[in-house]
Amino acid sequence: MDSTQKISHLALDIGGTLIKLVYFSANGDYSEESRNGCSVVHGKLCFAKFETRKIDDCLEFIRFNILHHSVNGFLQHPILDSKSAEVVTQTETTSADVEPGMGGNDSGVQHPNGEALDKLYVKATGGGAFKFADLFKEKLGILFDKEDEMHSLVGGVNFLLKTVPREAFTYLDGQKEFVKIDHNDLYPYLLVNIGSGVSMIKVDGDGKYERISGTSLGGGTFLGLGKLLTKCKSFDELLELSHHGNNRVIDMLVGDIYGGTDYSKIGLSSTAIASSFGKAISDGKELEDYQPEDVARSLLRMISNNIGQIAYLNALRFGLKRIFFGGFFIRGLEYTMDTISVAVHFWSRGEAKAMFLRHEGFLGALGAFTSYNNQSHNDLKPHHHTVQRAILNCSVEICVYHSSFVDEEGITKACGCPLLPLKSHIKGPAPISEQDKTDIVDEAITFFRANVFFTNFDIKSPADKLLIYLTFYINVALKRLEGCRTLAVGTKAIINLGLEDIPVPGETGFPFPGLFSLPQSQEEADLFRNYLKQVREETSGRLLSVAYRANGTPNKWWLAFAKRKFINVVVL
């Protein structure tokens, strides 16, 4: 994260399994632009998630990446003074605008009832807004301005459906089709939020809703049972397994019972599942005899089917034709969406439609975020179009910052790694980059304090591999700087690090086996080693300039990161 980046208006949704964060990050120098008498700040809406069991990581992330960058007093202003300003909507832009609302009472914070406050308030929803309120207060000095969980979910969905085009889509037979939402014909609909457990809410309008049902067989069941049955360690691993599995190995099909034929009289084909996991009764096998892939596949099918069916039954109860599915369980996974859609289609005989949302996992957090808008005495009015644009400008998985060096034209590679230009005077094979341009070292340093928090890094381009390597290297270098109380001592430690051998892929000590391809010749190995040496040295130099202040004393906002482990790689 850029040190000039300014963060404001954080909202949290703390659920049984995951904590979701939505926050506004203003660009660059936070310069305000005046339009129609209103000040406007350019920036983007950021989304992040953490496992609730690793709440300490979330606290650290907020401390270093949000509070440390918060606009002075900004977070203190969710509930504010009398001067209510407007957010200006731009029609053609790549950045989003949020009214900073600094126009009123800057010196103190006021509650709507007029009481002065000197605390940091942030919007929080989900069960954790209650469970962890004391922890946030104690560790970060943040107080929760609690929003009801169902209210936030509905607020989030209504906001998305009304303001973000191409938000809702159907998924059937491998076809994704965006649904055009008619704002005058949106209600009523059924919202099915698949989190750890599942909530089913009939929505009749803005703030008009009723939780009509739910089921405890949800995403938590999939992950919990999945971990027990397959020894998987994470949701991603379980999904990956399920991708390669075949549910028919364990599920008992109608055909298994009916000798291979359909039971057409009641509309069941021979391939329909008669009983999830039913084959395990008579197969005479132990759990170990089944492939974990097949177990994961059956489990995913079972949970998705069941939710689809209960959703349909509830839609039927109230005559609802549209069912929107949200929650982090879905994760845009085709198999899950297909199973749910087929279940809804099958049971409703094509009458009801299952729809999915692009921002499925952040409904509650977005609802809480947009509720800053609902305060009668607030100074933040993130106009729908503004937040809409902010959303369009980032992906849900913004958690990890990727390299912008996606264009590989004319770039030499070694071991599959692009040898990107560097603003460097250090000797080596890197082409020289223009001094006023960002290079990969800038990116690695800028993104380090955000990227180091994530345990998964989806590689979007070969440059991302170099970014991963440099993130790891910064982690190593910071570890060496730990305990170096002056810049001079730190510099010595870094010089010593530079004297160490630099392994290349295939050699002992290379940190990410499989990240880069093995060198095909000694020349390629030498080229890559020399490039790594150059880029590491360059990174070291620039790291020293951020890890120590101008007076040579350590910058705790950097050195505190020495303790972290990037992508679970132990740093020595």
Ligand SMILES: Nc1ncnc2c1ncn2[C@@H]1O[C@H](COP(=O)(O)OP(=O)(O)OP(=O)(O)O)[C@@H](O)[C@H]1O
């Ligand atoms: N990276 C992940 N780690 C853990 N679970 C994940 C992950 N990605 C998706 N999931 C799935 O999403 C579910 C959690 O979804 P979500 O965050 O919407 O619910 P929650 O708010 O934690 O739960 P609840 O609303 O019931 O309190 C998990 O139970 C799991 O099935």
Ligand SMILES: CC(C)(CO)[C@@H](O)C(=O)NCCC(=O)O
């Ligand atoms: C308890 C909540 C609302 C917490 O998010 C959720 O996990 C849920 O809807 N569980 C299902 C509870 C039930 O209706 O059986």
